[in-house]
Amino acid sequence: MSREAILERAVDLASLEGLEGLTIGRLAGELEMSKSGVFANFGSKRELQLATVQAAAERFVADVIAPAQEAQAGLPRLRRYCEGYLAHMERAAFPGGCFWAAASAEFDDRPGPVRDAVREGIAAWLGELAAQAREAGMDDPEQAAFELWAVGLGANAYRRLLGDEAAFDRARRAIEERLAE
16 A cells, blocks of 8 residues: 555544544554554654644645635635635545644644644645735735634534534635625
8 A cells, every 4th residue: 555545544544533543553453454564654653643744734735725826816815715725624624624623732732743743734824824815915914814714713613513514604704704804
């Protein structure tokens, strides 16, 4: 089995059970592989976790960032980013919900390379939101990025934890109101 196929399953498992729950043995069992087969691809749990964060970032970029690049920079691209972000979570691109919400809650107070990788992934997304807000002429691009991200996280929690099927529709309204200012 290819490293990419292993990582596809690792990302899905980590979204459901957390990065700490992701072990070489657990992954080997899921994939009906030997532990040594999985170990040969990663070498350690930490390397597996880091590769999983990278694979999650690649899935996010392919699903949210790349399609929006067709839109003009600024407000049109920012709108596409937001719609892609909400759609990504709404259709459960990660079976456990937002990978980044789960990983950040799990690692926010744990120093080390896995936390750093999660932080860098989230910071890159916030940076891109802020860059497009800046391009759109918004007064406080970092505040706009914060609000847009927070609305998405809230919608994810409302849907997954509270069972609110209208959560993403609410989020779309909140984002459109924010972008119309």
